[in-house]
Amino acid sequence: MRKALIGVSFIAAGVAAAFAALSVWPIGTDVAEIALEGDVNRGAYLARASGCIACHTNFEKGGAPLAGGVELETPFGSIYSPNLTQDPVHGIGDWTIEEFAKAVRQGISPDGKPYYPAFTYPFYANFTDQEIADLWAAFQTVAPVDEASQEPEMPFPFNQRSTLKIWRALFLEPPRTDPAPENGDLWNRGRQLVEGATHCGACHTGRNLLGARNIDTEHFKGSDMLPGGGKAPAIDYETLRARGWDVDNLSYALRTGITPSGDAFGNAMGEVVLYGTQFLTDQDLEAIATYLMDDHG
Numbered sequence: 001m002r003k004a005l006i007g008v009s010f011i012a013a014g015v016a017a018a019f020a021a022l023s024v025w026p027i028g029t030d031v032a033e034i035a036l037e038g039d040v041n042r043g044a045y046l047a048r049a050s051g052c053i054a055c056h057t058n059f060e061k062g063g064a065p066l067a068g069g070v071e072l073e074t075p076f077g078s079i080y081s082p083n084l085t086q087d088p089v090h091g092i093g094d095w096t097i098e099e100f101a102k103a104v105r106q107g108i109s110p111d112g113k114p115y116y117p118a119f120t121y122p123f124y125a126n127f128t129d130q131e132i133a134d135l136w137a138a139f140q141t142v143a144p145v146d147e148a149s150q151e152p153e154m155p156f157p158f159n160q161r162s163t164l165k166i167w168r169a170l171f172l173e174p175p176r177t178d179p180a181p182e183n184g185d186l187w188n189r190g191r192q193l194v195e196g197a198t199h200c201g202a203c204h205t206g207r208n209l210l211g212a213r214n215i216d217t218e219h220f221k222g223s224d225m226l227p228g229g230g231k232a233p234a235i236d237y238e239t240l241r242a243r244g245w246d247v248d249n250l251s252y253a254l255r256t257g258i259t260p261s262g263d264a265f266g267n268a269m270g271e272v273v274l275y276g277t278q279f280l281t282d283q284d285l286e287a288i289a290t291y292l293m294d295d296h297g
Contacts, residue, residue: 027165028108031098034129038137045279046131047138049197050124054275056081066142067091068149072118072227076211077154079118087144100139101132107168114164116152117172117211118227123199126177171212183294186283190291193284198277200292203232203268220292230268237295250289251282 047053058069068083085091092100099110107121108114115121127135157163177196179188194200206218207225222234233239240250249260257265257273265273277285 027112027114027168028102028106031101031105034097034101034133034136036130036133038130038133038135040134040137040141042131043134043136043138046135046197048276048279049193049284051120051199051272051276052084054271056084057275064143064145064147066139067145067147069147071150073229074118074211074227075225076158077152079116079152079154080150082149083145083147084139085142085145086140087146090146090148091144092139093144097133097136100136101129104132104135113161114168116161116164117167120199120202122172123175123196123202125174126196167210167212171210173215176215186287186290187294189284190287190289193288194291198288200235200288204235226268232268235292237293240293245293247286247289247293250293251285254278254280254285254288255282 052066055070056066056068057063058067061069063069064085066084068081070081072079072081083091086093088094095103095110102108103110103115104121105125105127107117107119152159175195177192179191181188183191201213201215201219203226204220204222205213205215206221206223207213211225213219220234220236222232222239224231226232244260253259253265254273254277256278257270259265264270277288280288
């Protein structure tokens with residue numbers, strides 16, 4: 001019994017030491033001063049495209065815009081979207097633009113803690129300083145809501161944010177938004193949106209047991225790991241073509257939510273249209289459709 005207790009003590013000490021080491025493991029990079037003037041309208045447009053409204057507004061319970069509280073049920077527990085209003089206590093009202101940039105592009109909070117990857121920050125890593133300034137200007141107009149979002153409900157060890165540092169080291173990849181000059185401006189704008197702001201791959205790409213996207217093998221091949229146990233269909237070009245999609249009807253569906261068969265998008269995709277893509281320009285919708293309908297690897 002004594003040996004067993006000693007063994008348990010050593011294991012506990014080892015675990016404690018490991019978590020202590022993780023807690024001081026530095027992540028991210030410093031953000032240089034951003035002194036650019038942001039454009040509210042461009043920022044609001046980018047926020048719509050990026051899904052900020054849909055994820056951070058609890059429409060089901062009549063929540064205020066961007067006040068958070070939307071539950072995301074994952075295989076690892078429930079996460080609740082944070083308050084992004086200008087409240088200085090519960091929101092982002094006391095942040096600097098540089099802290100905002102680090103949160104959006106690197107997924108790191110002002111106190112240095114990593115965000116859960118349910119937040120789609122990996123897709124926003126290539127946002128320019130101007131885009132960050134535009135977003136910041138738009139968020140400055142959001143009325144403060146003095147209400148805290150709910151804390152995550154996750155079992156050990158997933159409730160230890162320091163373990164996310166290991167996840168980041170293993171799986172975090174930059175977005176594939178770099179232009180391919182040989183494909184033209186429209187295609188490249190589509191790539192910038194699809195692989196970046198609109199983060200289509202977050203839902204439509206398969207994931208491994210730790211929730212990381214299998215980008216190289218299941219890109220746009222669909223997923224059965226959506227929040228709440230939902231599924232997303234494949235949107236690779238072969239599947240889309242086989243199901244009767246083309247650039248025109250896909251653009252139309254992203255505007256209206258109506259599919260080529262006359263049916264309507266439901267559930268998560270219906271929300272994407274309702275709170276996001278219906279507000280995009282015709283050219284951007286065409287760009288998204290052009291990129292998705294092409295064999296881009």
